[in-house]
Amino acid sequence: LVSPASAKKIPASVTPISRDLYRPSDTLLSEIKALVARNPDRLTMDTVRAGNKGYSAEMLVVTFNHVKKTVHDGSKIKILLSFGQHGRELITSELALSLLYILTEKRKIAGVDLSSFEKILEHLVIKVVPIENFNGRKRVEAGEICDRRNGRGVDLNRNWSVDWGKKEKDYNPFEEDPGTAPFSEPEAQIMQELSKSFKPHIWVNVHSGMEALFMPYDHKNTTPDGAPSHLMRSVLENVNHRNFQDSCLVGSGGGAVGYLAHGTTTDYLYDIAKVPMPFTFEIYGDEKASTDDCFKMFNPVDKITFDRVINKWCMAFLILFEEGLRTLPDDQVVSQGALDNWVPMGGEILERNMDQKSGGENGKLEGLDLGMQELKTYFRLFMLSTFLLMFMFCSRISKNRSRDSDEQSTA
């Protein structure tokens, strides 16, 4: 028997996924769930699902928060770290797992003792999305190793509303399909809800393909104006200096990558969600790999490089936490508000900490959401046709009037 997945042939010159270095997505998620279960004083988790038009997505969100109550929750810095937004960038989700180990059970990175960071962690609440694009990642694991889009072909880093849908001259739908509308994709809806309800101070969208520390904007080749933007840049420059000996590219995504991107996550986070520090970290890239050799281009293929990348970027996050804590103005920390539980609109919480199941009416919210959208469209159409009718009616009357007056004058 030949299954559709295994029937797909990968050319001999193309590097296959190194199964001894990379966990399958299901294994990775079970390992994270086991880690959460072992560390209830630090980790909790939610599984969120959203969907529309017969497509649904599920996302695991892990929350790190020290139960030790020496620091008041309202004064903590809130951080969101998202990994695996692009399916083919497997290394990013491995980094998520390693980081969760460091936040809980591991005390060293490559022999370096981490106890100096322990105090910092008490001031943080960190939400980690280990695999943002689970459906897309599944397709990659089934053989579509060059695919970065979600389970129905949309690029989740082009589906946000700032400058959405604009296409550059070299636009390639296989890479950057923005979807049918801003937030048409369930994965993007879940992440947007997270930005609204969690209101993070720092958000890092983790990718691979090159090595860089990016800040907004992606849709233009400049960084935002003003003091907040300077703070953002100084945090990145300090991370670059302390951890990478200034070897990383730092700047706006649009200015430094060499192409503009429209409808990206961080541009929305900065302009609309008002996240003070939304970053994109590009953690690894093999620029010499040929364009169809995607696994090799986006992921380390040997153990030494794999470990080096993981260790280097775990440390980068710890330094980022320290720099963020030092740099974020106090009034900004307080203004972002207290920690709330978040319930995503259009989605539902499937599980909370494994045992407290909530929600039950599958797809009810989704139907409601879709119904509202259609209603709005019908209402707009109705208003438009009413306006047109009124216009025709009025112009008829004025024509009649002028004809009457013409007749009168000639008469």
Ligand SMILES: [Zn+2]
């Ligand atoms: Zn990417």
